[in-house]
Amino acid sequence: MTCNKKTENFISLSLALALALNIMFWLHVRTLQASxxxxxxxxxxKTAAIYGLGDSxxxxxxxxxxxxxxxxxxxxxxxLKDYDYDRLTxxxxxxDSLDPRSNYVPYxxxxxxxxxxxxxxxxxxxxxxxEIGMRPYGDKWRWLVYxxxxxxxxxxxxDKALELAHILASSKDPNKPAWVAQMPAFVMTDKEDKKEAxxxxxxxxxxxxxxxxxxxxxxxxxxxxxxxxxxxxxxNNPLCDDVH
Amino acid sequence: xxxxxxKYVLTAAFRDKLILSLALVMVVGSSLAIFLGSSxxxxxxxxxxxxxxxxxxxxxxxxxxxxxxxxxxxSFESKDIEYLLSRPISRLNIIFSYAFAFAIxxxxxxxxxxxxxxxxSPHLFGYGHVIWIVSIIxxxxxMVNIALFFSMYISSASTACMATLxxxxxxxxxxxxxxxxxxxxxxxTGIYAMALQLVSMITPRLDLLGQTSWLIxxxxxxxxxxxxxxxxxxxxxxxxLAASLDFVRRQF
Numbered sequence: 001m002t003c004n005k006k007t008e009n010f011i012s013l014s015l016a017l018a019l020a021l022n023i024m025f026w027l028h029v030r031t032l033q034a035s036x037x038x039x040x041x042x043x044x045x046k047t048a049a050i051y052g053l054g055d056s057x058x059x060x061x062x063x064x065x066x067x068x069x070x071x072x073x074x075x076x077x078x079x080l081k082d083y084d085y086d087r088l089t090x091x092x093x094x095x096d097s098l099d100p101r102s103n104y105v106p107y108x109x110x111x112x113x114x115x116x117x118x119x120x121x122x123x124x125x126x127x128x129x130x131e132i133g134m135r136p137y138g139d140k141w142r143w144l145v146y147x148x149x150x151x152x153x154x155x156x157x158x159d160k161a162l163e164l165a166h167i168l169a170s171s172k173d174p175n176k177p178a179w180v181a182q183m184p185a186f187v188m189t190d191k192e193d194k195k196e197a198x199x200x201x202x203x204x205x206x207x208x209x210x211x212x213x214x215x216x217x218x219x220x221x222x223x224x225x226x227x228x229x230x231x232x233x234x235x236n237n238p239l240c241d242d243v244h
Numbered sequence: 245x246x247x248x249x250x251k252y253v254l255t256a257a258f259r260d261k262l263i264l265s266l267a268l269v270m271v272v273g274s275s276l277a278i279f280l281g282s283s284x285x286x287x288x289x290x291x292x293x294x295x296x297x298x299x300x301x302x303x304x305x306x307x308x309x310x311x312x313x314x315x316x317x318x319s320f321e322s323k324d325i326e327y328l329l330s331r332p333i334s335r336l337n338i339i340f341s342y343a344f345a346f347a348i349x350x351x352x353x354x355x356x357x358x359x360x361x362x363x364x365s366p367h368l369f370g371y372g373h374v375i376w377i378v379s380i381i382x383x384x385x386x387m388v389n390i391a392l393f394f395s396m397y398i399s400s401a402s403t404a405c406m407a408t409l410x411x412x413x414x415x416x417x418x419x420x421x422x423x424x425x426x427x428x429x430x431x432x433t434g435i436y437a438m439a440l441q442l443v444s445m446i447t448p449r450l451d452l453l454g455q456t457s458w459l460i461x462x463x464x465x466x467x468x469x470x471x472x473x474x475x476x477x478x479x480x481x482x483x484x485l486a487a488s489l490d491f492v493r494r495q496f
Contacts, residue, residue, distance in 0.1 A: 046424050053416040054451030057460070058298040061291050068285060101461055104287045112285070 036071055036078065039087040042094045049098065060098035064105055067091055068112070080116040088113060089124040096132060106132055110146045119154035126151055130164060136172035141180055144168040152187055162187045178208070178216045182223075189228055198228045218243075246333055246341045253345030256315055266307045266353055270360045273299045278364060293365040294456045300357045301380055301454050305412060308353060308384055309391045312346055313404045316395035326496055339392070339488045343480070346388035354381030361459065372458035378469055379453035382476035386448050387412060393483040397490055414443075415450035448479045 043051070052058030067088075071078030088109075095105040109125050116122050126147050133144025144164055152161035165183040181204055188197035201224050209217050225240035234240040257263065274296050281292030319325050328338055358377035362369055390411050394404040422444055424430060425437045452467045453475070 044429075046427055046429060047420060049451075050417055050420050052298065053302070053413065054418070054420055055298055055416075055454075055456055057294050057455065057457040061294045065280065065284065065291070068283075099457070102287060102290070104284065104290075107286050 033074055033076065036076060038082070039070065039084040039091065041087060042091045045094055045097045048094055056098045060095055060102065060105075063091070063095055063098070064102075064108070067095070067105070068108060080113060081118045081121060083113070083116075083121075085113070085116070085121045086124050089128050092125065092128045093131070096128070100132075100135070101138060103138070106140075106143045110143060110150075114146070114150060114154075119150070119156075122150060123155060123157075123160075126155075126160065126164065130167060133164075134167060134171065136174075139173070139175065141168060141171045141173050141176050144171070145180070145183070148183060148187065152190060158187060158191045162191065178212050179219075181208070182220065185223075185228070194228050198224065201228065245344055246337050249328070249333070249338065249341035250345040250348070253315070253342060254348060257311060257345075257349055260311060260315070262307065262311045262349070263352070266304060267356060269303050269307065270300055270356060273303055274360045274364050289365050289368060290460045293361060293368055293459045296364050297361055297376065297454070297456045297459050300360055301383070304353045304357050304380070305384060305387050306409070308346070308350060308388050309408045309412070310405060311349070312388050312391035313395040313401050313408065316342070316392060317399070317401040317404065320399075329496060335491050336488055339396075339484060339491055343389055343392060343484055346392060347385045350384035350388050351381050354378075354384050365459075368460060370462050372460075372462040375463045375469060375472075376454055376456075376458045379455075379472045382472045383450055383453045385476055386415075386450070386479050389480045389483045389487075390448075393487040396487045411447065412450065415448045417451070418444050418447050418449055419451035446482065448475060 042048075048063075049056045049059045051062055052060075071083065092105055092109050106129070109128060113125065114122060129143045129147035129150075132140055133142075133147060134140070144167060148161050148164045148168060151157050151164055162184060165187045168183050169181045171180060182201065185197040185200045185204075188194070188200065201220055205217065205220060212220075221239060221243050225234045225237070225243040229237060229240065234243075277292050277296035277299060280295050281288045281290075284291040325338070329335065354377060357380055358373070361373065361377070387408065391404070391408045394407045395401070398404040398407060421440055425440050430437055453472055455467075457464070
């Protein structure tokens with residue numbers, strides 16, 4: 001009986017000690033968080049589907065949620081300018097190999113990661129937008145429009161914007177709107193290459209005006225007369241006679 | 245085929261609350277998928293249906309495998325098998341009656357998974373869903389037959405479960421592993437690559453079944469019902485005959 005009592009007391013004491021040790025450990029780790037070492041390197045394209053047990057679509061969605069929340073988990077927030085955009089771009093390409101039809105990652109790349117405070121960091125992503133924007137299905141040309149806008153207005157690289165605009169204009173997507181073909185002229189106007197812009201717009205009017213909606217033709221004329229031509233030139237140009 | 249034996253197995257499944265517990269897991273799994281899908285900034289429905297499809301597929305296979313392995317091992321330990329052998333029923337009859345009953349369970353669970361997928365995204369439902377559900381049923385049938393094979397051979401239930409689930413993971417990854425082996429990343433004539441090719445000959449290509457991309461983009465024509473059913477038949481025949489061989493030779 002005494003022995004049992006002694007054992008019971010010993011176990012109770014040990015239990016109290018174990019509880020105290022747990023509390024001490026808790027006090028030590030309470031404020032510790034696993035550090036975030038920026039965007040991890042993406043896996044190889046050939047092994048990427050392994051994350052979804054061989055299911056590419058499942059891998060794509062898992063990675064997409066990871067990309068969306070990366071750096072902002074466990075109460076942590078990370079400024080977009082602190083992300084490694086080179087690695088992010090590699091992730092975007094990887095995701096594209098897993099599901100080239102989804103618009104989720106292009107959306108994330110442009111409307112989320114595109115809001116970076118230092119636009120120059122976005123430059124590697126332009127290559128990704130160029131790649132997916134050339135696809136002749138699923139309105140993928142929209143991502144090239146964003147690439148042009150980002151290069152021209154945010155990064156300030158008008159040569160790159162023009163390169164992307166030419167690719168956009170040559171898009172084979174049958175559903176693309178008419179103004180997509182005019183995009184190089186918009187960039188040229190912004191670059192002060194107004195002669196080239198004028199020549200391109202006139203060429204489009206000559207070759208495609210009969211296939212375009214009259215409102216579209218009027219919008220083009222308006223743009224030529226108001227944005228490309230100087231007021232003096234517009235006055236002497238018969239194209240601008242009915243443009244007010 | 246012994247119909248009373250089939251009925252006995254199905255009764256055991258109900259008694260073990262397999263259907264009820266899997267139904268409950270499907271409700272919880274679908275709810276979690278809706279929750280996770282809602283956190284996506286766009287394409288919420290696509291996220292939901294893919295998360296639900298991928299998760300419920302794994303859950304249903306795990307549930308069926310656990311039931312089959314523990315049911316078969318329990319049949320041996322409680323001398324049910326010896327009792328059956330004392331009756332006018334052949335050993336092959338026992339194996340194939342078990343396999344048929346497990347296939348019925350796979351069919352029912354597969355339909356339940358399909359219903360859960362439909363309920364989370366009814367507007368996406370199409371031919372791709374039908375192909376997906378059929379291929380998930382085929383996958384479940386393949387897996388219950390593998391579980392039957394391992395539980396006949398291995399006396400430990402936990403080891404038989406681990407072996408079956410190991411084959412499942414290998415089957416899901418086999419397409420990727422063969423892809424790596426065939427690529428320029430490794431020497432395709434090396435010993436490991438050759439071993440992999442050998443293993444792949446007797447491993448089901450589960451990665452070709454139940455592709456979740458069918459749930460959102462529809463069926464792409466790459467791998468159809470016929471191939472899925474052929475795979476199910478040839479692989480089930482392989483493992484069931486291997487299990488039969490052991491059972492027929494065994495001394496009680």
